[in-house]
Amino acid sequence: MKNLVTVFVAICFVFAFATIGHAGAVKGEITKMSGDMVDVKDSEGKMHAIHVDPKSTKKDGKLKVGAMVEADVNDMGHANSIKVMGGMDMKGGMDMKGDMKDGMKDDMKK
Numbered sequence: 001m002k003n004l005v006t007v008f009v010a011i012c013f014v015f016a017f018a019t020i021g022h023a024g025a026v027k028g029e030i031t032k033m034s035g036d037m038v039d040v041k042d043s044e045g046k047m048h049a050i051h052v053d054p055k056s057t058k059k060d061g062k063l064k065v066g067a068m069v070e071a072d073v074n075d076m077g078h079a080n081s082i083k084v085m086g087g088m089d090m091k092g093g094m095d096m097k098g099d100m101k102d103g104m105k106d107d108m109k110k
Helices: 002-018 102-109
Strands: 024-034 037-041 047-051 058-060 068-073 079-084
Touching (some): 037 068, 047 068, 047 079
Parallel strands (some): 058 079
Antiparallel strands (some): 024 037, 068 079
C-alpha cells in the first residue's frame, strides 16, 4: 500500500510539471501581432502567444509579421525579452499597436 501511494504522488508531480506554461526560450516566426500580443510559430509548428509589455519587455530590433525572433518567456506567457534575429530587412515594420512606421509607409508609396 505504501508503494502505491508513493507511485500516485510521483505521478501527480509529473502531471503538475507537465501542465506548466512554456517558460524558457521561444524561437520562431512572428505570424500575428495584436496590441501587446505576438503570436510566434516555432520550428515544430507549435504556436506561442507571447505578451510583450511595452514598458517591461526588453526589445531588440523591429517586431513585425514574418520576423524571426527569440524570446525569453516566463511560465505565464510574458516575454522578459524578445530579439529579432538577423537576416531580415529591418526597415519599417509595425509598432506594438499595429501602426505602420515611417519606412514602411514610404515603401507603400512606391
